[in-house]
Amino acid sequence: MGKIILTGDRPTGRLHIGHYVGSLRRRVELQNSGEYEKIFIMIADAQALTDNVDNPEKIRENIIEVALDYLSCGIDPAKSNILIQSEISELTELTFYYMNMVTVSRLQRNPTVKSEIQMRNFEASIPVGFFCYPISQTADITAFKATTVPVGEDQLPMLEQAQEIAHRFNTVYKTECLVRPEALLPTNEACSRLPGTDGKAKMSKSLGNCIYLSDPADVVKKKVMGMFTDPNHLRVEDPGSLDGNTVFIYLDAFCKDEHFEKFNSDYKNLDEMKEHYQRGGLGDVKVKKFLINVLEDELAPIRTRREELQKDIPYVVDVLKKGTDAARAEAAKTLAEVKDAMRINYFEDEALIKSWQDKFNAQS
Numbered sequence: 001m002g003k004i005i006l007t008g009d010r011p012t013g014r015l016h017i018g019h020y021v022g023s024l025r026r027r028v029e030l031q032n033s034g035e036y037e038k039i040f041i042m043i044a045d046a047q048a049l050t051d052n053v054d055n056p057e058k059i060r061e062n063i064i065e066v067a068l069d070y071l072s073c074g075i076d077p078a079k080s081n082i083l084i085q086s087e088i089s090e091l092t093e094l095t096f097y098y099m100n101m102v103t104v105s106r107l108q109r110n111p112t113v114k115s116e117i118q119m120r121n122f123e124a125s126i127p128v129g130f131f132c133y134p135i136s137q138t139a140d141i142t143a144f145k146a147t148t149v150p151v152g153e154d155q156l157p158m159l160e161q162a163q164e165i166a167h168r169f170n171t172v173y174k175t176e177c178l179v180r181p182e183a184l185l186p187t188n189e190a191c192s193r194l195p196g197t198d199g200k201a202k203m204s205k206s207l208g209n210c211i212y213l214s215d216p217a218d219v220v221k222k223k224v225m226g227m228f229t230d231p232n233h234l235r236v237e238d239p240g241s242l243d244g245n246t247v248f249i250y251l252d253a254f255c256k257d258e259h260f261e262k263f264n265s266d267y268k269n270l271d272e273m274k275e276h277y278q279r280g281g282l283g284d285v286k287v288k289k290f291l292i293n294v295l296e297d298e299l300a301p302i303r304t305r306r307e308e309l310q311k312d313i314p315y316v317v318d319v320l321k322k323g324t325d326a327a328r329a330e331a332a333k334t335l336a337e338v339k340d341a342m343r344i345n346y347f348e349d350e351a352l353i354k355s356w357q358d359k360f361n362a363q364s
Helices: 017-033 045-051 056-073 089-101 104-109 111-119 133-143 153-172 217-225 246-254 257-263 270-279 284-309 313-342 350-363
Strands: 004-009 038-043 081-084 148-150 182-184
Touching (some): 004 133, 017 246, 045 056, 045 133, 056 284, 089 133, 133 153, 133 313, 257 270
Parallel strands (some): 038 081
16 A cells, blocks of 8 residues: 555635645645655544534635635645545544544543643533544544644644554454554744744734735735834844744745845845844844745745636535545545444344354254
């Protein structure tokens, strides 16, 4: 069996540049590398409902937004299957069986679950569906026999739990039908967690500190000009600090040497610009204008592609349907293997049916 990737996003809003540098850009690279036999990219709407159950329309509306962002960034339906999670009922059935492979106390110890519960103020009343997310994620991963799951450091505990559940299932039922996935971590540290434009650690729609992939150029410019930098860098001649400086963090994630040739020939590379900023003599406005050009160079083709895709939504829906159908076929195969290993595939087990018949023949 070749290498298989599973990755995805919750459809709770349009995707932003944090998603882009954290996962989308890498997915396109992996998709085009030729190293992977199959790639499944999941729009995890069922998972999103675990903490949006009272607002399903939010999820429904953002399915198409996320699909448009995927395609406009370069996800190729000929190479990757884009699927909608809730359309694959086999995932729910696998989740149900895997629930017996893990204890409540083990779920409670999962650092990612604890963090997410605290962030959503669920301490007093945790929805069961949300609490069981690591089990559901294991079903997602194993259903497609994913060998590789791109994750950030903060998601490693979730993948470790998936490995544990898969290992326990294989041990209990003396099978190798479930693949234990491996993590694929970001290679660029700046891409692992891009901060909001206000300098806060998390880029979030609710905080209003996102630059969306679909933002027009003038909106991107306005957001960058309002970005958090070094609060002590009051005059151009003052030395500036790079610590927590959002503009330079964004440049670390997006800037290439060729951008200096195109937009700022005063420097050969980002290291030279950083050194000038730190010794003084380089103002924040100049750095921000450079970042605006860098972002526009990256985002303009994505924006143009999205505008074209928006003219043909039936095509986008067809991409989702075909990707989901292909994914469902793979999940059905895995579910059949799981039920066979558990010996609960009653109608397909001819030996079992014969043993039942022999039992009652012997009694008569």
